[in-house]
Amino acid sequence: MLTVSHVELRFGARVLMSDVSFRVTKGDKIGLVGRNGAGKTTLTRMLSGDGQPAAGSITSSGSVGYLPQDPRDGDTSVTGRSRILSARGLDDALRRLRQAEEEMGSDDAAVAERAMRRYTQADADFGAGGGYAAESEAATIAANLGLPERVLDQPLSTLSGGQRRRVELARILFSAADTLLLDEPTNHLDADSVRWLRGFLQDYPGGLVVISHDIDLIEETVNKVLYLDANRATIDVYNMGWKHYLRQREADEARRRRERENTTKTAERLMAQGLKMRAKATKATAAQQMMRRAEQMMAGLEGERQQERVAKIDFPKPAPCGKTPLMAEGLSKSYGSLEIFTDVSLAIDRGSRVVILGLNGAGKTTLLRMRGFREGCHQCSKRCAGARTPLSWSP
Ligand SMILES: Nc1ncnc2c1ncn2[C@@H]1O[C@H](COP(=O)(O)OP(=O)(O)O)[C@@H](O)[C@H]1O
Ligand SMILES: [Mg+2]
Numbered sequence: 001m002l003t004v005s006h007v008e009l010r011f012g013a014r015v016l017m018s019d020v021s022f023r024v025t026k027g028d029k030i031g032l033v034g035r036n037g038a039g040k041t042t043l044t045r046m047l048s049g050d051g052q053p054a055a056g057s058i059t060s061s062g063s064v065g066y067l068p069q070d071p072r073d074g075d076t077s078v079t080g081r082s083r084i085l086s087a088r089g090l091d092d093a094l095r096r097l098r099q100a101e102e103e104m105g106s107d108d109a110a111v112a113e114r115a116m117r118r119y120t121q122a123d124a125d126f127g128a129g130g131g132y133a134a135e136s137e138a139a140t141i142a143a144n145l146g147l148p149e150r151v152l153d154q155p156l157s158t159l160s161g162g163q164r165r166r167v168e169l170a171r172i173l174f175s176a177a178d179t180l181l182l183d184e185p186t187n188h189l190d191a192d193s194v195r196w197l198r199g200f201l202q203d204y205p206g207g208l209v210v211i212s213h214d215i216d217l218i219e220e221t222v223n224k225v226l227y228l229d230a231n232r233a234t235i236d237v238y239n240m241g242w243k244h245y246l247r248q249r250e251a252d253e254a255r256r257r258r259e260r261e262n263t264t265k266t267a268e269r270l271m272a273q274g275l276k277m278r279a280k281a282t283k284a285t286a287a288q289q290m291m292r293r294a295e296q297m298m299a300g301l302e303g304e305r306q307q308e309r310v311a312k313i314d315f316p317k318p319a320p321c322g323k324t325p326l327m328a329e330g331l332s333k334s335y336g337s338l339e340i341f342t343d344v345s346l347a348i349d350r351g352s353r354v355v356i357l358g359l360n361g362a363g364k365t366t367l368l369r370m371r372g373f374r375e376g377c378h379q380c381s382k383r384c385a386g387a388r389t390p391l392s393w394s395p
Contacts, residue, residue, distance in 0.1 A: 002059075003057075007019075008056055015054075016043075016233060017234055017235055022237050024208075024209055038228045040183070041183055047064070048066035048068075049064065062178030062206075067181065080151060081138070084138045087174050093123075096118060100116070142170045144196040145193050146360045160361065163361065169182075182212075185212065194214060194216075194217065208221070224239050225241075266297065267294040270290045274288070275291070322350070331345070
């Protein structure tokens with residue numbers, strides 16, 4: 001269904017991977033792994049047909065459903081339901097159905113009759129595309145991803161970022177594409193939804209390429225692993241499940257380490273011998289060749305070693321804060337007429353670790369975003385004298 005042959009991918013001048021070949025066929029459940037920045041997202045985007053590799057080719061037969069890591073916002077005036085149904089081209093018929101339904105109630109007999117004819121046509125189109133069964137299938141997928149009916153009827157512009165992403169995921173899953181490409185699908189999902197997704201992907205009859213930090217999901221769904229090794233700029237294909245892959249990769253790395261050690265020893269021996277032979281005029285040319293060869297071997301190793309280095313990051317020691325660095329009194333928040341919470345008071349003592357729990361859409365992010373939290377506490381500065389709490393915030 002997807003064939004990748006001798007592909008090279010770059011970001012600017014930097015080669016992310018070269019000479020990569022693999023296939024994704026029906027029933028393949030592939031976990032694409034590799035450290036951050038290795039190029040997993042870039043590869044997946046190319047697999048979806050967006051962009052051209054620097055070399056080699058990617059060909060696909062059959063349909064591909066792609067969930068990008070950062071979905072772009074399209075038309076946000078449509079409802080969630082309509083967006084999901086668009087995956088099978090049902091959104092247009094549904095829109096015409098709803099419009100005709102409204103106009104059928106018109107007092108003007110001519111308008112009502114025209115609407116009736118349009119309704120019949122739209123209903124036929126809707127039915128031809130799988131119709132009501134498909135609509136309920138879409139709603140089931142959405143519900144399992146934490147999107148109830150009420151939310152599906154709202155335009156995307158009124159949904160939170162997390163809800164929109166879930167609509168996108170629902171759309172891709174509903175599309176029933178021959179191959180699914182999911183770039184971190186569990187972002188923004190709660191535990192129940194993740195569990196449901198695992199089951200869905202296990203049973204999925206088509207091909208799948210998934211990138212995920214959720215090890216349980218990878219372990220339970222994949223039967224092949226593609227390991228994108230940023231150091232060697234290549235992909236190792238493991239035709240096995242997760243547990244076997246971990247063992248096999250460890251063995252492969254140990255083997256490569258041994259090979260490097262052997263190369264180092266050989267290079268050192270060559271260098272030593274070259275230095276010794278250099279003194280004799282008759283052997284000077286040979287000695288030079290040996291030393292050059294040794295240097296080349298070492299340079300190759302150095303390249304690998306340098307790339308393996310990881311950035312060393314120091315976190316500054318935070319300034320001391322008061323006994324109760326965070327306090328809020330009587331917090332309320334509404335979006336329009338929708339009241340998210342009222343009269344919330346809290347005090348968080350130094351050293352305590354607090355978890356904020358609540359259903360999706362309950363207002364957890366909203367609470368964290370509120371000024372008091374983002375900018376430290378102003379109100380209580382008198383009570384915890386000298387307190388300064390620089391807060392960092394990760395959305
Ligand atoms: N927006 C960007 N700005 C700068 N560099 C980027 C950007 N997106 C990707 N890159 C480069 O491309 C490389 C691969 O990125 P990506 O495909 O997102 O990796 P992954 O998905 O494995 O984390 C990164 O290491 C980085 O060098
Ligand atoms: Mg990525």
